[in-house]
Amino acid sequence: MRYAEINTSDYRDGEVLFFIRIKGAEHFFNSVYGGANLDHFFGHLTQRPTLSEYNNASHVIDIGAIDISDLEPEDYSVYRAVVHDDLGSVIARCRGLREISYAEARNLVLRTTRWARLFFARHSYRLFVLHIIDNYVTDLIVRVARYYGIKVMVMSEWFIQPYRRHTLYGELCRTREPTDDEVDRVIEYFSKPTLAFWLVGISRAKCIKNFFYLWIRYKILFLYRYVWGFKVKKREAYEFRFAFILPIRIRNLFIKKYFKKVSFSEIQEFPEKFVVIPLHTFPEANVDYWMTDWRDADYYCSLYEVISFFRAEGCTVLLKEHPGFLYQRDQEVYRALSAFENVRLIDPFSSSAQLLNLVPLIVVWHGTMGIEGIMAGRRVVVYDKTYFNDGSLLSYKDYKISEPISEVDRRHLIRRVLGGVELGV
Numbered sequence: 001m002r003y004a005e006i007n008t009s010d011y012r013d014g015e016v017l018f019f020i021r022i023k024g025a026e027h028f029f030n031s032v033y034g035g036a037n038l039d040h041f042f043g044h045l046t047q048r049p050t051l052s053e054y055n056n057a058s059h060v061i062d063i064g065a066i067d068i069s070d071l072e073p074e075d076y077s078v079y080r081a082v083v084h085d086d087l088g089s090v091i092a093r094c095r096g097l098r099e100i101s102y103a104e105a106r107n108l109v110l111r112t113t114r115w116a117r118l119f120f121a122r123h124s125y126r127l128f129v130l131h132i133i134d135n136y137v138t139d140l141i142v143r144v145a146r147y148y149g150i151k152v153m154v155m156s157e158w159f160i161q162p163y164r165r166h167t168l169y170g171e172l173c174r175t176r177e178p179t180d181d182e183v184d185r186v187i188e189y190f191s192k193p194t195l196a197f198w199l200v201g202i203s204r205a206k207c208i209k210n211f212f213y214l215w216i217r218y219k220i221l222f223l224y225r226y227v228w229g230f231k232v233k234k235r236e237a238y239e240f241r242f243a244f245i246l247p248i249r250i251r252n253l254f255i256k257k258y259f260k261k262v263s264f265s266e267i268q269e270f271p272e273k274f275v276v277i278p279l280h281t282f283p284e285a286n287v288d289y290w291m292t293d294w295r296d297a298d299y300y301c302s303l304y305e306v307i308s309f310f311r312a313e314g315c316t317v318l319l320k321e322h323p324g325f326l327y328q329r330d331q332e333v334y335r336a337l338s339a340f341e342n343v344r345l346i347d348p349f350s351s352s353a354q355l356l357n358l359v360p361l362i363v364v365w366h367g368t369m370g371i372e373g374i375m376a377g378r379r380v381v382v383y384d385k386t387y388f389n390d391g392s393l394l395s396y397k398d399y400k401i402s403e404p405i406s407e408v409d410r411r412h413l414i415r416r417v418l419g420g421v422e423l424g425v
Contacts, residue, residue, distance in 0.1 A: 001041045003422055004166035005175045006153050008041040011127050016042060017051055017059075019130035019138065022239060024056045032131050033155050036425040037164065053137065053237035059119065061137065064236040066111045075114040082143040083113060089294035094136040095283040096242035108236075112137060116144035125150060132156045133168060134285040137238050142168065159368045160189060162424035170290025170366065172387040178418035186414050190375035202323045202348045211253065211327040218248040246283075252327045258334040260344045262318065267358045274359045275310050275399075276318050277303070278369040281325045286366040292385045299365070300333065302383060304340075306363060306396055311342040318359060321348045363396045374413065377404045388417050 001008050008016075020028040029038055029048070042048065050057035083090060090109055091097045097105040128145045130138060132154060142152050158165045166173050226243035229235045267274055280287050282299045289297075296302050307317050319337060321329070326348050337343050346356070361379045364370035366386050370393075373380045381396040382389055392409060394402045405413065 003041055003155075004153060004173055006127070006151055008127070008153075009044060011042075011045075013045055013047045014049075014124060015126040016045060016048070017123075017125045017128050018048055019128070019141075020050045020052045020057055022052075022054050022056070025050050028131070033129070034162075034164070034424060037155060040425045051141075053239070061112075061115060061119075061141075061237070063108065063111050063115055063137075064234055066114055068107050068110060071110060071114050075110070075117055078117045078144060078147060079110060079113045082147045083109060083140065086294075090136055090139060092294050093288045093297045094139070095245060095288060096238060097136050099242065099245050109136065109140065112140045113144060116141045120145060120148045120150065127151045127153060129153045129155065132285050133289050135238050139289070158421050160186065163418075163421040164424045165421045167290075167387065167420075170286065170292075170387060172417070172420040174416070174419040176419055176422075178415055182418060182423075183411060183415050186418060187375070187411065190372065202321075202326055204349050207326045207348075208253070211248070214328065215248045215250070218246075222247075246328075248328065249330065251331050252329070255327075255331055255334050258331075258338045258345050259347045262316075262344050262346070262355065264355065264358065267355070271358055271360055273314060274316050274318060274361070276320065276356050276359045276362045277306070278320045278362070278364070278367075279303075279322050279325070279329075280365055280367065281322050282329075290366050290387075296384060300336070302365070304336070306383060307337070307340050307343060309397065311340060316342050316344060318356065319343060319345050320356065321345070323348070361399060361402070363399075371413075371417070374405050375410055379404055387420065388413060390416055 018025075018028070018033075025048070028050075029035055038048075049059065051059045051061065053061045087106065087109065091102070091105045097108065125145075128142070128150050130142070130152070133139050133142060145152055152168065154166045154168060156165045156167065166175070221239075221243050225240045229237075229240040230243070235241075280299060287297060287299045291297050310317050317340070334345065337345060361381065362369065362373040363381055363383065364373070364386070365383045370380050370382065370386060371388050374388075374393075379399075379402045380393055381399045381402050382393045383396055386393070390413065392405060392413070
């Protein structure tokens with residue numbers, strides 16, 4: 001069977017390696033990759049060897065067993081070939097490496113490179129299957145695998161089910177030509193009134209319940225993984241070494257003062273003076289790893305840049321919080337955003353669909369909001385080169401000459417994007 005131009009039937013037992021994480025193979029195979037998908041593409045295999053940073057796989061990534069003094073000339077040759085010129089990117093894109101010293105980050109990169117070199121040199125794998133690149137460990141293993149001529153296959157969810165997306169660093173990998181019926185079905189999907197979830201009000205009770213779940217979970221994982229696992233037991237698996245980052249704090253609940261009211265009348269009077277920006281979850285792969293320029297993996301810096309631009313243009317920026325990230329973003333971020341006099345943080349507990357639909361312009365980075373806005377006939381401009389942009393979407397700096405995409409061009413966009421996703425089973 002073919003997936004992203006890879007004929008999986010060409011691979012035999014002992015040639016395919018599956019990456020999994022802490023919840024184990026059963027969870028990853030059934031819930032992440034999709035059991036039916038794996039059976040469809042790899043049902044001919046009797047063995048499914050796994051790779052993990054945890055003691056739950058056929059092969060365990062053990063960076064702790066490697067000292068910087070262990071590196072040999074062959075290791076530095078691989079490092080020079082696949083990492084050295086891009087070391088800044090490897091560090092800047094990883095939420096963990098960003099939080100530690102340059103020297104320690106560099107040493108982790110070198111040690112991981114050696115581990116990956118030795119691993120692939122000792123085994124005969126020809127295909128490496130993973131879910132998504134979202135930290136330096138998977139990033140480096142993929143780079144080294146490709147250095148040895150090993151194919152890499154990504155099976156990541158797409159927001160329209162049961163499609164799955166094959167992308168290493170956010171790029172659109174066009175591998176097929178969708179049928180007209182398929183294009184029609186997806187266009188019909190965007191006509192549903194239940195879309196544009198980022199416009200709809202969030203349930204306060206659900207968000208508070210989720211917050212306390214995450215708060216308790218963070219406390220437990222900090223003590224178990226970071227204090228006991230990393231500090232005491234010296235375990236250097238990614239989620240042990242970096243369990244201290246992204247803390248969930250009680251103060252995150254007290255953010256109501258940062259949200260401002262905006263009336264229908266003021267938007268209706270001068271709609272061209274307003275801009276909508278749906279906020280991203282951060283950090284996350286589609287900002288850290290999918291930005292064209294690795295220096296833009298600093299999402300907040302790029303967000304401040306765009307807000308500053310529209311302030312100079314005399315425009316008010318309406319920020320809509322991501323519905324799945326409320327109470328997880330640190331209060332300091334809201335304070336920094338509110339310091340811009342042209343920013344309005346929209347109340348996340350109100351249904352803002354009618355309000356925000358009055359604003360003709362949306363600025364997006366990556367994610368689903370851009371496609372939804374385009375298909376709804378909105379003017380959409382971009383900060384970065386997103387996978388769904390074939391050049392028809394202008395930079396936010398050219399917003400004055402941007403126009404809604406025609407119906408014909410929308411169909412072309414959907415056809416193009418569908419050529420870069422695979423229809424799951």
